Amino acid sequence: MNAHSPAPPAPPIGLLVELTHRCPLGCPYCSNPLALERPGAELDGETWKRVFSEAAALGALHVHLSGGEPTARRDIVDLTRHASESGLYTNLITSGIGVGEKLTNDLADAGLDHAQLSFQGADKETNDRLGHYKGSWEKKRAFAASVIKAGLPLTINAVIHRANLHQVPAFIDLAVELGARRLEVAHTQYYGWALLNRAALMPPRKEVEESIALVEAARLRLKGELVIDMVIPDYYARYPKPCAGGWGRVAINVSPSGKALPCHAAESIPGLEFWSVRDHSLAEIWHSNPAFNAFRGTDWMREPCRSCERREIDWGGCRCQALALTGDARNADPACHKSPDHARIVATALAESESGDSGALRFRSYKTEKAEA
Numbered sequence: 001m002n003a004h005s006p007a008p009p010a011p012p013i014g015l016l017v018e019l020t021h022r023c024p025l026g027c028p029y030c031s032n033p034l035a036l037e038r039p040g041a042e043l044d045g046e047t048w049k050r051v052f053s054e055a056a057a058l059g060a061l062h063v064h065l066s067g068g069e070p071t072a073r074r075d076i077v078d079l080t081r082h083a084s085e086s087g088l089y090t091n092l093i094t095s096g097i098g099v100g101e102k103l104t105n106d107l108a109d110a111g112l113d114h115a116q117l118s119f120q121g122a123d124k125e126t127n128d129r130l131g132h133y134k135g136s137w138e139k140k141r142a143f144a145a146s147v148i149k150a151g152l153p154l155t156i157n158a159v160i161h162r163a164n165l166h167q168v169p170a171f172i173d174l175a176v177e178l179g180a181r182r183l184e185v186a187h188t189q190y191y192g193w194a195l196l197n198r199a200a201l202m203p204p205r206k207e208v209e210e211s212i213a214l215v216e217a218a219r220l221r222l223k224g225e226l227v228i229d230m231v232i233p234d235y236y237a238r239y240p241k242p243c244a245g246g247w248g249r250v251a252i253n254v255s256p257s258g259k260a261l262p263c264h265a266a267e268s269i270p271g272l273e274f275w276s277v278r279d280h281s282l283a284e285i286w287h288s289n290p291a292f293n294a295f296r297g298t299d300w301m302r303e304p305c306r307s308c309e310r311r312e313i314d315w316g317g318c319r320c321q322a323l324a325l326t327g328d329a330r331n332a333d334p335a336c337h338k339s340p341d342h343a344r345i346v347a348t349a350l351a352e353s354e355s356g357d358s359g360a361l362r363f364r365s366y367k368t369e370k371a372e373a
């Protein structure tokens, strides 16, 4: 076997399930596709339970219960219990809206291991405006308190962009105040809704660099109290991220209607057929769906990736971003400085960060034509 041959895939480590695309919030950087799946298309509870059992049998270690808002599913406690009893570490990724203390306690009793709560801003006005939901600030804080009271570990997730970049220090204070063990400062990744709103969201490079320095100082100051993870913005990076840990390497996403995907944006790539968990087991999909094999390993790569020393570190970056920004998913992710498209996308980002209008956000909605703010 030469260095470029794809090895047979090891088992996936994790499963990310979008249980529903329903969500009370309207974040303008939502990672869900622009064409949201309708509630009537969602998998039933028994099928989700089978998927959890299959994931555990395949060797997966954890499941992220996500959405939309996963607690919009009436059977969320039942699903959590089954995932936990299947042996999966269960993480709830939630807006915190509609999750009262009783539901939090029921989820904890059902075996939930961890809760990840999003904040759109670090104060009431910013949070409610960017989440497009008045009163969400109080609901989120109440949910955080109920998680701590139930004895569950809490992570605060803050997606960062031009409208809230100045609040990075306040997000850190908020996470400490709420008793979180971990804070994720995630600069926006530009897919789907975020790509649609890119001109309004793109932050200036200098302020991004200042925010990175702030986080590094806070990490030292809060060592032992709060872990801070940071996702830096692709367009200002030197190298791309190993998107999804590498295509078909460590994770499976499942959409509300049951399509199994190597990453959340995979359906944006034309010509790939994604199998449904309704018709195939997860093991069949992982091993045999041609779409999972399309960008596995390094055989598919062109230059500059093919001969690059980082090809098995970042796996060429993100296929979906390569498609969106260069027109071909086989190209190097243009976040990489070796990509011939890198200078162009950095120039675009810089121009947008200076001239984009932060007031022109389009909030996530089933009705995109009415989503103008």
Ligand code: SF4
Pocket (backbone or CB within 6 Å): 239, 240, 304, 305, 306, 308, 309, 310, 311, 312, 314, 315, 316, 317, 332, 333, 336, 337, 338, 339
């Ligand atoms: Fe990664 Fe390709 Fe850039 Fe090398 S050339 S660092 S493999 S994206």
Ligand code: FES
Pocket (backbone or CB within 6 Å): 191, 243, 244, 247, 263, 264, 265, 266, 317, 318, 319, 320, 321
């Ligand atoms: Fe699809 Fe990065 S989002 S590979």
